[in-house]
Amino acid sequence: MQHLVLGVKSRTLALGNMKIGDILNEVLGMVRGHHVRMEGDFVNVVISILLLEGIGRSLNPDIDLLSSALPILRQLGAQSGGGMLRQGDFSMLKVWAGLEARKFLQASIEDVERCVKYDQLSPNV
Incomplete structure (x- = not known):
């Protein structure tokens, strides 16, 4: 299971780079290998x-799931963020901060690439 988790963490969450079906297939293989009985509701979820995944891949295989989730996390944080922090639940705060930092770094990289492309970083001598 650790091998599976590390493999998923090493990939980006763009649908073109990640196949949820392959991940679920590995999980189901582990379930069969260890003779674990699965609930019918879990099978329906799978x-x-x-x-x-098939619908999403056919519509837009390059969509980034984390970037798509950021506005939803912002709204959730605005609605119930204070209550979660008062209760000591920092899990959503960690996810939100990580996604915001990721977006900032991606924007910075894109800005630098654009400056290099249009020769805005070097003086015209």
């Missing part, structure tokens, strides 16, 4: 995820 099938639904596989269907949604």
Whole structure:
């Protein structure tokens, strides 16, 4: 299981680079190998995820799931962020801060690439 988690963490969450079906297939293989009985509701969720992945991949394979989730996390934080912090639940804060930092770094890299492309970093001698 650790090998599976590390493999997923090493990839980006763009649908073109990650295949949820392959990940679920590995998980189901581990379940079969260890003779774990699965609930019917979990099987329905797995099938639904596989269907949604296929639909998402056919619509836009390059969509970044984390970038798409950022506005939703911002809204969630604005609505109930104070309550979670008062209760000592920092898990969503960590996810939100990580996504914001990731977006900032990506924007910075894109800005530098644009400056290099249009020769804005070197003086015209």
